[in-house]
Amino acid sequence: MELRIDRAGVDRCRALAAAVVAPVEEFIAAHSTVSVERAVLRLLGVDGIGADEVPVPNLIVDSLPPSQRDRGAALAFGKAVAETGLDPAALGEAIAAGRFALADFSGVPDAAAHGALRPHVGRALAYIRGRRDERSARLARLPQLRPPLLYVIVASGNIYEDRAAAVAAAEAGAQIIAVIRSTGQSLLDFVPFGPTTEGFGGTYATQANFAIMRAALDEVSESLGRCVLLTNYASGLCMPEIATMAAMERLDMLLNDSMYGILFRDINMKRTFIDQHFSRMLNAYSGIIINTGEDNYLTTADAVDQAPAVLASQFINEEFAHRAGMPDGQIGLGDAYEIDPDLEDGFLYQVAQAQLTRQIFPNAPLKYMPPTKHMTGDIFKGHLIDALFNLTSVMTGQTIHLCGMLTEATHTPYLGDRALSLENARYIMNTARHFGEEIAVKPGGAIERRAGDVLSGCEELLNRVGGMGLMAAIDTALFADVKRSPDGGRGFDGVFARAGDYFNPFDEALRRELVPA
Amino acid sequence: MELRIDRAGVDRCRALAAAVVAPVEEFIAAHSTVSVERAVLRLLGVDGIGADEVPVPNLIVDSLPPSQRDRGAALAFGKAVAETGLDPAALGEAIAAGRFALADFSGVPDAAAHGALRPHVGRALAYIRGRRDERSARLARLPQLRPPLLYVIVASGNIYEDRAAAVAAAEAGAQIIAVIRSTGQSLLDFVPFGPTTEGFGGTYATQANFAIMRAALDEVSESLGRCVLLTNYASGLCMPEIATMAAMERLDMLLNDSMYGILFRDINMKRTFIDQHFSRMLNAYSGIIINTGEDNYLTTADAVDQAPAVLASQFINEEFAHRAGMPDGQIGLGDAYEIDPDLEDGFLYQVAQAQLTRQIFPNAPLKYMPPTKHMTGDIFKGHLIDALFNLTSVMTGQTIHLCGMLTEATHTPYLGDRALSLENARYIMNTARHFGEEIAVKPGGAIERRAGDVLSGCEELLNRVGGMGLMAAIDTALFADVKRSPDGGRGFDGVFARAGDYFNPFDEALRRELVPA
Amino acid sequence: MSRFVKPYGDTMNDGKVQMSFTLPVDWSEAADEAARQLAGKMGFTDVQVVEGRRIATGFSFFVVYASTPQSVDVESIKASSSRAHAMTMEEIDAFVSERIGRKVRVAGACIGTDAHTVGIDAILNMKGYKGDYGLERYRTFETYNFGSQVAAEDLVAFTKERGVDAILASQVVTQKGSDVKNFTELAELLEAEGLRDRVVLICGGPRVTNLMASELGYDAGFGRGTLPSEVAAFVAVTLADRMRRDSRTNGQMLT
Amino acid sequence: MSRFVKPYGDTMNDGKVQMSFTLPVDWSEAADEAARQLAGKMGFTDVQVVEGRRIATGFSFFVVYASTPQSVDVESIKASSSRAHAMTMEEIDAFVSERIGRKVRVAGACIGTDAHTVGIDAILNMKGYKGDYGLERYRTFETYNFGSQVAAEDLVAFTKERGVDAILASQVVTQKGSDVKNFTELAELLEAEGLRDRVVLICGGPRVTNLMASELGYDAGFGRGTLPSEVAAFVAVTLADRMRRDSRTNGQMLT
Ligand code: B12
Numbered sequence A, B: 001m002e003l004r005i006d007r008a009g010v011d012r013c014r015a016l017a018a019a020v021v022a023p024v025e026e027f028i029a030a031h032s033t034v035s036v037e038r039a040v041l042r043l044l045g046v047d048g049i050g051a052d053e054v055p056v057p058n059l060i061v062d063s064l065p066p067s068q069r070d071r072g073a074a075l076a077f078g079k080a081v082a083e084t085g086l087d088p089a090a091l092g093e094a095i096a097a098g099r100f101a102l103a104d105f106s107g108v109p110d111a112a113a114h115g116a117l118r119p120h121v122g123r124a125l126a127y128i129r130g131r132r133d134e135r136s137a138r139l140a141r142l143p144q145l146r147p148p149l150l151y152v153i154v155a156s157g158n159i160y161e162d163r164a165a166a167v168a169a170a171e172a173g174a175q176i177i178a179v180i181r182s183t184g185q186s187l188l189d190f191v192p193f194g195p196t197t198e199g200f201g202g203t204y205a206t207q208a209n210f211a212i213m214r215a216a217l218d219e220v221s222e223s224l225g226r227c228v229l230l231t232n233y234a235s236g237l238c239m240p241e242i243a244t245m246a247a248m249e250r251l252d253m254l255l256n257d258s259m260y261g262i263l264f265r266d267i268n269m270k271r272t273f274i275d276q277h278f279s280r281m282l283n284a285y286s287g288i289i290i291n292t293g294e295d296n297y298l299t300t301a302d303a304v305d306q307a308p309a310v311l312a313s314q315f316i317n318e319e320f321a322h323r324a325g326m327p328d329g330q331i332g333l334g335d336a337y338e339i340d341p342d343l344e345d346g347f348l349y350q351v352a353q354a355q356l357t358r359q360i361f362p363n364a365p366l367k368y369m370p371p372t373k374h375m376t377g378d379i380f381k382g383h384l385i386d387a388l389f390n391l392t393s394v395m396t397g398q399t400i401h402l403c404g405m406l407t408e409a410t411h412t413p414y415l416g417d418r419a420l421s422l423e424n425a426r427y428i429m430n431t432a433r434h435f436g437e438e439i440a441v442k443p444g445g446a447i448e449r450r451a452g453d454v455l456s457g458c459e460e461l462l463n464r465v466g467g468m469g470l471m472a473a474i475d476t477a478l479f480a481d482v483k484r485s486p487d488g489g490r491g492f493d494g495v496f497a498r499a500g501d502y503f504n505p506f507d508e509a510l511r512r513e514l515v516p517a
Numbered sequence C, D: 001m002s003r004f005v006k007p008y009g010d011t012m013n014d015g016k017v018q019m020s021f022t023l024p025v026d027w028s029e030a031a032d033e034a035a036r037q038l039a040g041k042m043g044f045t046d047v048q049v050v051e052g053r054r055i056a057t058g059f060s061f062f063v064v065y066a067s068t069p070q071s072v073d074v075e076s077i078k079a080s081s082s083r084a085h086a087m088t089m090e091e092i093d094a095f096v097s098e099r100i101g102r103k104v105r106v107a108g109a110c111i112g113t114d115a116h117t118v119g120i121d122a123i124l125n126m127k128g129y130k131g132d133y134g135l136e137r138y139r140t141f142e143t144y145n146f147g148s149q150v151a152a153e154d155l156v157a158f159t160k161e162r163g164v165d166a167i168l169a170s171q172v173v174t175q176k177g178s179d180v181k182n183f184t185e186l187a188e189l190l191e192a193e194g195l196r197d198r199v200v201l202i203c204g205g206p207r208v209t210n211l212m213a214s215e216l217g218y219d220a221g222f223g224r225g226t227l228p229s230e231v232a233a234f235v236a237v238t239l240a241d242r243m244r245r246d247s248r249t250n251g252q253m254l255t
């Protein structure tokens, strides 16, 4: 099934997105955030918690006076490494234990710091590269089933219950497991530590939890003879750090949106833009596929009206990802099946939107989200809406398929709900496997016209955004009817301008490695 | 959605069907059956039951010695009418009461009999014509919703429970109500009398039950502002009589297949052929839409293999109907969604078959039957299979849509099951209302190829049938792998050759009225 | 006079119920039998395990049809409805101007850690819900929408200083009884501040029922599918009644 | 040692169950409450009526989630399986030739007024079921398929005169307990004729369980998804055992 779309229009949208993103990228290059600095320390090997369970990276970064922080945590920390000869992990513990303070080493020449960290930077990048190669090797040995890849969530709040649910789901056909985060973790300005069993509406994203789930899925992957992928959430106040942990624990995907935190969690936009860039360079380097959050536009406003905004956001997310050196193959742009089920021909609009996205981003592993907003306690009807979502997905060749739950309106999925949801997807996608390839849409018909309207609506929106600049556009509620000011929102105090001699060996290395000059 | 089909092949199939049916029609014209004769008496006004609840029409026909019977019950009965001057109803009662025997009037001249019945024949036909006009008037005043027309069954065994269920279903969106017959009624050589409350797996088809349900549906039609149609079953040993009762009680549809009784109920083939012809002339005259039973081929054997047989049966049913003077608009040819849900691309084959049928019989009110055989106790999956059936139906423009039940494998429908089933159909058919019109199938693709294979397979089968003749073909199990011999099966003793002076005023009138010389 | 009803399959009082559940056991014929016995223990008769299958190592899924002997007297159940007074926006505006004679001050929020604002927004925002305009659109209402994750304290403080007439609290997340917890906290805080009688206190959310609301000490509760006008009507009518009552009692005090 | 299990939602022993049913009442908030109370009377706790709506005049439909306090001891349940001995057609043929040394005579039918032959045909016809050949295909089996609506008498009479080794009776229609009625009638007739011990008596159908079969005095019962080879294996093994047993007792009699 191929739509005839206005290719010139698509090119204009891409050009507009580039124009929209360019000034933001200049801003990003000149700034950093506390989370970026903490991520740098984590990459060097700093981990663990100190007094009051404050993570050591937070302790260290918070201990730096602005003048120091602006030059990059790596500089001050590197001096200590040079001087003490300790490796970063040990040094971190020593500082946490109060045996040193970075201030003690301010006298050490910058060059010494640079030199002292060089081997550690190399080791860190080599380790991440190694994890990436491991993933490729496993995927070659235990190949995935063909897409759409069936993706389900676990959200019990207890990592061990989640593990049981994840393994059961994998046996029932799930190809991707996402551990939903505990409510509001995205608003915490630190990453919790260790295995956790108390979460609310989800389970905390911690490095230990990542490792536990990774091990369980590796094991079941062997018994199933196919890789079961692991996903978690980056967007929020700790995007760079979670990207770091995910790289180390060989997660396969991360939710990482350039604007989600701003619009749907009221996180400061500058903070978000800077964080998403660094985290995406890391994602790109570690071979992690990102998932963007366009689905959120549709759960909060009418899906028919919001279609152009979704497409515009996809173009912007794509551009930001490219600027972070991410290849199309890792850019999992989001879309969702959220049109009112009682709208006549709503199915046609869904197909139009899904196919349009597929053709505009041919190499992106598109992430298709299920119906949620219009799901009700009528689980029988809900199961049918999910069925047409499944049909649309296989017809239009979506890549990452988040399975809908018939109990969406009621509770976070039960184990049995997941089994029914996977049965639904497997049945529909098998009985209609090649349907999409066997049909064509009527030229100039309702489906093509709808796709055309969405595309032109998107161009119009991007024009307005370009006119005033992205930050101003968000400030005037051009996205999701939500108004956010450039210096408002959570985490703004963690944003700072880089000093002239700002030092961030990973930022340098990754840019060198990834970003086209 | 339009398939390119081999029109010449279709024409050849029609020609073959005509050749297959022609000799059978000659046989039919030269014979009659006890049920035809009983129908004649019922048309004249004879009704009621005598000793041991034997219906009066049976009493009378059974009382005739072969020599009399072969000349037609109307002749002997007409003589009695001429002689006694009683009207047929009264005469029937008198005979049942033993006050007369037809033998007493053998002396009356044939002409007198013919003359005596003429007014009664006229009155009967006028009455049926009047019922037909009534239907048209109601349909004009309370128009149907657009097809597919949602059809559900009631089957409690108790006509009063059925009535409650039927009204509830109509309110929930049903447009057609079928009262399933009690198991094995089709094997009874008489029609039960009066309202019944004890049925098994269904409710007896009696004229009183027809009237009760008709009244209830007329009432709810008014409150809904749309006609709710009523269906029952004719095929069986009493096809002609049930056709008579249905005409009088203004039913809108009857299941009436030219071979179902033979293949699936082991009713003698000659009996069936003769009965279906007379009953179809009556159906044609009373404006009743027939439903054929091709779905039965698919419940007993593999649906993919049987597709050509289904099409062949449709051609044969069409030809028999035409020969009975029935216009295309009343020929509800059957098909069903019975392919194994776990077959890859099974959905494509279903679409191919449904669309092929639609295009070959453009003016027929096609009757599409739901998945039944592959339905299991997994009601959640069953509901999904029904959903794709609903989608296929609206995509391919089926006319009469028998709604599938998620509990098909478990029990005859509960009231709540029907509501969910109708919700399923309404949701799918609305959200995908114009999908079929908006797509085209890939030329030479899997769907078109499948349709082509079915058509050529059908031609091949019809060729073989034509070669040996229809009766011999059935005798050699060419249909549904079932072998039936020409003189075997139930009801053969009720078949007889018409004497030279055989008299059947309705047969004459209807042929004159309907059948192209 | 009472009327006892049972679930209805295809005959009055057959008591037919459909059930599905997962058992933490590997599938086997014994597992089906276990499901059958379990349904029996629940008090069902005529138990048919129509589906039983493995869904994962150590887990099986079942579909069961059975009859319950239980019945309930529908005449005895009087779940008062909060949607009693149907009025259009125009009628309500007219009613308020006439009977209350000033703007009605309404404060709404999604309280606790709940961030599901779509529901409360549907009631408050101009746009409204299902073609029914939201309270902001009403000429005679002055609405404050605090959005998501609002602490009860803040809402109460605001009520105090601004003399709010009606509080609309929303809870969509119900896990671990968080909704009841948050609603209760708000009601108690208002009591403590001596504000309870001064405001029309309303709660809402997909799992809210009017019954639950009164049990929690609220004036009304609105559940799935609520329309803004239903809420506006309730607020207007309740407020008008109270004012009449109060003026009467005041009158008495004077004499 | 016993192991009590409860339905599993997302946590061990949470007892979560899904239910749906129709009540013969018009929908209202009171109807939802009636559904909630009814579930309570059934012994469920934590009852959530997540859907309740009018489906017709005087009828409402409900979806409920709730927790059951009931549990069942899975260790105590020993539903013996009739599908114990897995063998291929070749193995079974070999087994019969060696251990029985003659063809096994099997008579099958769909008894009573039941006309659902697809099931019994799936077991008997050459073609078989799900790629597993039917008994007619077996070298060592001689099968008679009587098709549909067969009276128990005829089957018994035939058994008597032809010395049938195994009878396969099918029942698909279960309304009003017709299946149990017909199976029982057949078993009793065989008793009366003194043939019961001479044949392997087997019943089957979508609602048949091995447990039910033994309660009805059958040697085995086969339910949904049965494969012909499972049935053939059971017949062969059971017959062989009996012959060994009989020959032994005969041996003793001689001495
Ligand atoms: C949209 C949505 C979101 C959006 C919310 C966006 C936003 N700004 O509101 C996003 C994506 C952010 C989200 C996030 C989460 N969600 Co959420 N979400 C939903 C969803 C899909 C729809 C809710 C909705 O908008 N319904 C439409 C509105 C109009 O209906 P309504 O809320 O019932 O409101 C009506 C009535 O109830 C009434 N009403 C409501 N409030 C009030 C108040 C008053 C005073 C009155 C008079 C009336 C009234 O009037 C409204 C109009 O009729 C539901 C699933 C579902 N289909 O219900 C899950 C759901 C509510 N979410 C859920 C969860 C768990 C979460 C997360 C915790 C998941 C996670 N870990 O990320 C987070 C946490 C967010 C938080 N801190 O609360 C669960 C809750 C489970 C439970 N019962 O506890 C649900 C049921 C999904 C599920 N099955 O898991 N979610």
Ligand code: B12
Pocket: B155, B180, B181, B182, B183, B184, B200, B201, B202, B264, B296, B299, B300, B372, B373, B374, B375, B376, B407, B408, B409, B410, B411, B412, B413, D108, D113, D114, D115, D116, D117, D118, D119, D120, D122, D123, D129, D167, D168, D169, D170, D171, D172, D173, D174, D175, D202, D203, D204, D205, D206, D207, D222, D223, D224, D225, D226, D227, D231
């Ligand atoms: C096909 C079918 C028909 C066909 C039957 C054709 C035929 N020659 O068999 C036709 C259209 C004729 C028909 C008619 C009727 N049917 Co019917 N039919 C079905 C249907 C759709 C499928 C049954 C089937 O073939 N299953 C496939 C086979 C392979 O599965 P199976 O039977 O379970 O057999 C397997 C096992 O059970 C086992 N097995 C079965 N028997 C035996 C025996 C032995 C010895 C062994 C070892 C194993 C064994 O092995 C088989 C392979 O694994 C079911 C619904 C459903 N999906 O189940 C309704 C169904 C069985 N029918 C039903 C009814 C009510 C009728 C009618 C009464 C309706 C009517 N009033 O017209 C009539 C009456 C016919 C009669 N006198 O019995 C009801 C029964 C309700 C109940 N539980 O009592 C059902 C459940 C549909 C419904 N929900 O209403 N039906």
Ligand SMILES: Cc1ncc(COP(=O)(O)O)c(C=O)c1O
Pocket: A181, A182, A183, A184, A185, A186, A187, A233, A234, A235, A236, A255, A256, A257, A260, A265, A291, A292, A293, A294, A296
């Ligand atoms: C892009 C993105 N990131 C993160 C999240 C999860 O965010 P939180 O943890 O704030 O609920 C979502 C969920 O919708 C998302 O779409």
Ligand SMILES: Cc1ncc(COP(=O)(O)O)c(C=O)c1O
Pocket: B181, B182, B183, B184, B185, B186, B187, B233, B234, B235, B236, B255, B256, B257, B260, B265, B291, B292, B293, B294, B296
């Ligand atoms: C054409 C036709 N006639 C009649 C019937 C009902 O027949 P019986 O009453 O014999 O079950 C069917 C049911 O499948 C049918 O398809």
